[in-house]
Amino acid sequence: xxxxxxxxxxxxxxxxxxxxxxxxxxxxxxxxxxxxxxxxxxxxxxxxxxxxxxxxxxxxxxxxxxxxxxxxxxxxxxxxxxxxxxxxxxxxxxxxxxxxxxxxxxxxxxxxxxxxxxxxxxxxxxxxxxxxxxxxxxxxxxxxxxxxxxxxxxxxxxxxxxxxxxxxxxxxxxxxxxxxxxxxxxxxxxxxxxxxxxxxxxxxxxxxxxxxxxxxxxxxxxxxxxxxxxxxxxxxxxxxxxxxxxxxxxxxxxxxxxxxxxxxxxxxxxxxxxxxxxxxxxxxxxxxxxxxxxxxxxxxxxxxxxxxxxxxxxxxxxxxxxxxxxxxxxxxxxxxxxxxxxxxxxxxxxxxxxxxxxxxxxxxxxxxxxxxxxxxxxxxxxxxxxxxxxxxx
Amino acid sequence: xxxxxxxxxxxxxxxxxxxxxxxxxxxxxxxxxxxxxxxxxxxxxxxxxxxxxxxxxxxxxxxxxxxxxxxxxxxxxxxxxxxxxxxxxxxxxxxxxxxxxxxxxxxxxxxxxxxxxxxxxxxxxxxxxxxxxxxxxxxxxxxxx
Numbered sequence: 456x457x458x459x460x461x462x463x464x465x466x467x468x469x470x471x472x473x474x475x476x477x478x479x480x481x482x483x484x485x486x487x488x489x490x491x492x493x494x495x496x497x498x499x500x501x502x503x504x505x506x507x508x509x510x511x512x513x514x515x516x517x518x519x520x521x522x523x524x525x526x527x528x529x530x531x532x533x534x535x536x537x538x539x540x541x542x543x544x545x546x547x548x549x550x551x552x553x554x555x556x557x558x559x560x561x562x563x564x565x566x567x568x569x570x571x572x573x574x575x576x577x578x579x580x581x582x583x584x585x586x587x588x589x590x591x592x593x594x595x596x597x598x599x600x601x602x603x604x605x606x607x608x609x610x611x612x613x614x615x616x617x618x619x620x621x622x623x624x625x626x627x628x629x630x631x632x633x634x635x636x637x638x639x640x641x642x643x644x645x646x647x648x649x650x651x652x653x654x655x656x657x658x659x660x661x662x663x664x665x666x667x668x669x670x671x672x673x674x675x676x677x678x679x680x681x682x683x684x685x686x687x688x689x690x691x692x693x694x695x696x697x698x699x700x701x702x703x704x705x706x707x708x709x710x711x712x713x714x715x716x717x718x719x720x721x722x723x724x725x726x727x728x729x730x731x732x733x734x735x736x737x738x739x740x741x742x743x744x745x746x747x748x749x750x751x752x753x754x755x756x757x758x759x760x761x762x763x764x765x766x767x768x769x770x771x772x773x774x775x776x777x778x779x780x781x782x783x784x785x786x787x788x789x790x791x792x793x794x795x796x797x798x799x800x801x802x803x804x805x806x807x808x809x810x811x812x813x814x815x816x817x818x819x820x821x822x823x824x825x826x827x828x829x830x831x832x833x834x835x836x837x838x839x840x841x842x843x844x845x846x847x848x
Numbered sequence: 849x850x851x852x853x854x855x856x857x858x859x860x861x862x863x864x865x866x867x868x869x870x871x872x873x874x875x876x877x878x879x880x881x882x883x884x885x886x887x888x889x890x891x892x893x894x895x896x897x898x899x900x901x902x903x904x905x906x907x908x909x910x911x912x913x914x915x916x917x918x919x920x921x922x923x924x925x926x927x928x929x930x931x932x933x934x935x936x937x938x939x940x941x942x943x944x945x946x947x948x949x950x951x952x953x954x955x956x957x958x959x960x961x962x963x964x965x966x967x968x969x970x971x972x973x974x975x976x977x978x979x980x981x982x983x984x985x986x987x988x989x990x991x992x993x
Contacts, residue, residue, distance in 0.1 A: 598861035598871075599893055599951045602981055605939045606927045614941060618919040621964035666922035666936070666959075711899070714941050714949045719919060 461703075461734040468555040469691040469698035470809045470845070472501025472684030478797040479648030480575050481678035486515050487522070490571025491529050493680035493802075501684040502695035503565055505530055508684075510563030511537040512550035514570045514800070516577070526569065536563040543834020544748055545706070546570070547681075547802045548841035552704035554685040564686060570802040571680030578676050608750065609673055610665040611837055615719035616753035617667055622720060622768065627667055629771035630752035631658040634671040634794055636779045637749060641791025643820050648675055649795040672752040674793035681802035683809060699809040702827070703737065703844035705730025713837040722754075723840035724761035724831060731829075731842040739763040742844075743825045744811055745785050746804035748833035749792040758831055759785070762842075786822045801832045805843065812847040856929035858975050867894040869908055875980040877972045880908040881948045892948035913970040914987060915944040922959040938962050942984050956985035 474496025476489040484492075490513065498505055511534045515522030523539045536557045540546035547570050554566040600606060619625045634653060641647035653671065661670040691698035707726035709718040732738050739762055747755045747762075756770040764785055765773035779787035790796045790807040797803060808828035810816060830843040863871050870893075873880040883890045886903035897904055920940035926932045938954040940962070954962050955971060968984040975981050 596862045596864035596867075598863050598867055600861075601859045601928065602861045602975070603939050603951060603953045603983075604923055604928065604931045604934065604937060605951060609925075610921045610923060610939055613921040614919040617921060618964060621919070663922070663924040663936070665939075666924065668921075714918070714951070 459733050461730065462736070464555055464559060464704070465702055465734055465736065466700050467688060468558050468685055468701045469688050470683045470701065470805075471686055471691045471694045471696055471698055472497040472503065473806045473809045474498070474500055474682050475646065475799075475803060475806055476571070476680040478646050478679035478799070479677055482576055484573070484678060486519065486571045486573040486678075486680070487525055487529070489573070489678060489680040490515060490522075490526060490569055490682070493571065493682040494526065494530065494567055494569050497567070497569075497682040497684050500696065503684060503686070505532065508532050508565050508567055509535045510554060510557055510566030512540065512554055512566060512568045514539045514546050514550070516572055516574070526567075534563070536566065541835075542708070542839040542841070543836070544750060544801050545832040545834045545839040545841040547800055547805060548704070548830055548832030548843050549706055551683070551685065551701065551805060551843055552706065552841060555701055555704065558685065558687055564690065566685045567682055568685060568805070569680065569682035570800045572799055573678045574676040574798060575678045609668055611713060612751040612753060613665045613668045615713070615757065615837070616672075616751070618719045619753065619757060620667060623771065625756065625771040627659070627669075628655075629756060629774050630667070630672055631655050632774045633749065633752040633755045633779065634658055637788050637792040637794040637796075640781070640789050641795035644790045644796055647791045647796040648677055649791065668751060668753075671794075674750045674798045675795070677797035677799060679797045679799045679803075681799050681806045683805055697813050697847065699812045700846045700848065701843065702846045703731040703733070703735025704842060705732075705734065706839075706841040708835070708840065709838040718838065720757060721767070722757055722761050722833070723838060724758040724833070724842070727840040727842045728762040728829075731844050735844040737827065737844060741827050742785065742829045744789060744808065744822050744828045745787045746789070746792075746808045746828065746830045747787055748801050748804065748831045749788055749794050750798070750833065752794065754833060755779075755787065758833065759787075762829065762831070781822060786825075789820070789822055800834070804830050804832070808843070808845050812845055814847065855933065858930045859928055860976055860979050866896045870894050871979065873908065873910075874972065874982050875978060877980065879911040879913050879944075879970050879982050881911060881944070881946065882906045883909040890946060890948050892950055909946070911944050911946050911948075911970075915942045915968055915984070917941075917954065917962060917964055917966040917968060918943045918949055919964055920954060920962050922962070940984065942968055950982070952981075953983045954985065955983050
């Protein structure tokens with residue numbers, strides 16, 4: 456059998472620095488400002504010099520033109536390799552993959568992957584700003600949406616949740632479990648946006664937004680940023696931190712669309728994960744912790760099925776068993792996720808996986824014996840997906 | 849004092865050029881979709897190339913107007929003033945009998961009673977002087993003889 460060509464990337468690069476900014480409600484700070492805060496923290500954490508950075512894969516809010524270039528200007532570097540990825544919430548995980556490819560191609564040696572956003576401030580500045588954000592106002596053609604009162608990500612993802620419920624008997628109580636897991640984890644994370652405990656009763660009593668999704672099925676609006684520094688494994692050995700190995704990555708995009716085929720319940724996480732497992736030479740049984748893109752509760756449920764942690768249609772029973780809890784079979788979103796830590800487009804999932812694998816958290820946050828982590832990124836009108844498999848050796 | 853709070857008009861689509869024939873037909877109360885002259889397959893939303901074979905020869909076919917709910921959501925939050933007195937309302941992906949899937953509203957039924965696979969038929973709603981929206985309503989149950 457021919458060797459999978461992706462294997463040559465296994466363990467070639469490592470995450471050597473991790474940083475995040477203030478999270479949650481940070482009025483008066485721009486998305487770029489927060490992004491630099493996170494990048495600086497990651498640089499200090501890694502021990503590399505800013506002048507050694509020669510690769511930038513940095514993304515900002517959708518309407519910022521060439522965010523990566525603005526980052527370079529503020530870091531004071533001319534980067535050999537610099538660009539941004541356009542796959543919505545999958546962009547950050549995919550950027551880590553591109554960083555490895557760029558390093559292996561000799562296009563860069565030390566790459567920053569970062570994201571900074573201001574979705575709390577942008578939507579709370581004024582009523583006009585909120586409406587502009589919610590209705591995607593603009594001059595470009597738009598149809599099959601706003602005229603039917605179908606706007607934004609909530610209703611789009613809820614279509615998938617409804618279909619999964621109809622096909623497999625999944626219930627809102629299963630979605631509640633995911634919201635509760637994320638909140639409990641956020642309460643252990645002093646930087647998390649959400650500070651109050653959440654009960655099953657709170658979940659069911661909350662207002663509906665677009666049924667089957669209520670308030671607690673939806674991720675947060677957050678100001679905040681995260682960043683990681685990536686370099687070759689060889690170089691990583693001389694740096695300050697225990698390297699977090701990039702063992703595998705993959706991507707898949709159901710670009711035929713969310714309404715096409717049965718993409719609402721068979722997400723691109725399936726083939727994306729299969730590619731990452733192949734590169735890493737690992738499978739779902741080898742994964743100790745998972746950071747699953749949780750823009751909505753349902754997405755966690757369907758992604759864990761697509762990643763093979765349980766069979767398609769059995770996600771409800773799997774989460775109800777307590778599998779995603781800290782002492783469960785698959786501790787999930789251990790810093791609180793987009794649902795309760797902060798919605799920084801999945802960048803913080805990468806940071807959290809790396810920190811857990813370093814194994815240096817205090818005991819109440821550290822997942823014991825976490826050696827292999829899976830990170831997922833999902834976005835781009837529900838169809839883009841990318842996966843990372845990271846390890847501590 | 850504040851009598852300016854009239855219900856805003858329904859937001860209307862701003863179609864790209866390739867969709868104009870669809871909206872023009874809808875305004876004449878005809879539900880249409882593109883079908884490829886080369887491979888015979890259909891698609892939606894409108895586009896000028898067949899996504900199955902990339903042929904650019906196609907015609908607009910009139911749908912029978914019946915279909916079934918592929919999936920749906922019941923919107924409770926008001927995102928636009930027009931819908932303030934309409935919530936909760938149903939948005940669905942309807943799979944037409946001919947195959948294409950189209951986003952629309954399900955009207956004429958309590959949102960609580962909508963379900964996947966519910967049989968629906970098109971119900972045109974004139975939303976402006978140049979714009980008629982194809983909405984969908986449940987098909988009356990056919991009495992078994």
